[in-house]
Amino acid sequence: MAERRKLELAEWAEVTCRKLRQGGLLLTSVSADGKPNAMTIGWGLLGWFYHGNPMWVVAVAPARYTFKLLDEVAEFVVAVPSDAIAEAVAFCGKESGRNMDKFKATGLTPIPSVHVKPPSIKECVANFECRIYHKQRPPHLILTPEHRQRPLAQQHTIYFAEVLGVYAGG
């Protein structure tokens, strides 16, 4: 496989913010035995707290299949979709990977990441490869009061991850 094209994060911040709020981004994860999954996310924080690498903060509800996978392999990829795959992104936000291979179901192409086990996505314009360094279980005060009224067992876990590299898709 050809070497993956490295991107400069700031240059992709606009499209990343835009897509996060319009249709969502894709978050890929992988099971201990190597089966990949992708879910759609509309929440996320991007920035720098480390003096070195940038970071992503994402939140996943315990009912999600991704929640189980992140416990098995503490890495993920945040993939920024192109307009062309909007339908696949919507699908990944509705269906669960417990019941199907979403890559096969949508035609999205998983490709090897450079630094982490979960795949990057060929049809995405940017893939942020992330390694989780801290999981914060609920309750936490950084979510909305409405969110915190849900039963504890349904509240999101928050994942703090270091971005090891940002790469183009295909």
Add this chain to the structure above:
Amino acid sequence: MAERRKLELAEWAEVTCRKLRQGGLLLTSVSADGKPNAMTIGWGLLGWFYHGNPMWVVAVAPARYTFKLLDEVAEFVVAVPSDAIAEAVAFCGKESGRNMDKFKATGLTPIPSVHVKPPSIKECVANFECRIYHKQRPPHLILTPEHRQRPLAQQHTIYFAEVLGVYAGG
């Protein structure tokens, strides 16, 4: 005063990320009796966790004058400097507002914000007006292991804030 020009956040994400890592952004705060201050920040997370407004997460060390001001008034503005004021930004990262009025010292122009008490900055290309809804005191695991080896009393507090609006400077 003329109505302030509202900006679309995503459009400013690139310059915000770039400046955060190259020279820094300015964070303004204000004392209970109305004296404004500005400090330079090189850490920050921007994104959406709320379903509504975007948010900023910033960290301030207890030795900073800003730390005291954020305890007095739980609001701040993250201001994105233009290239022209790089020297003023560097100054605000070196000097303390305890000893001087940094706006007078640098020639930066504080202007009224739309939603919050701390001023916006006329010479900045974007001003994110933020209201703190949660302060997380140390120890916390979302900073680097190196950071967490410092005495607890020196470790940063992390501020989670809702962005009420983004506006141009002058």
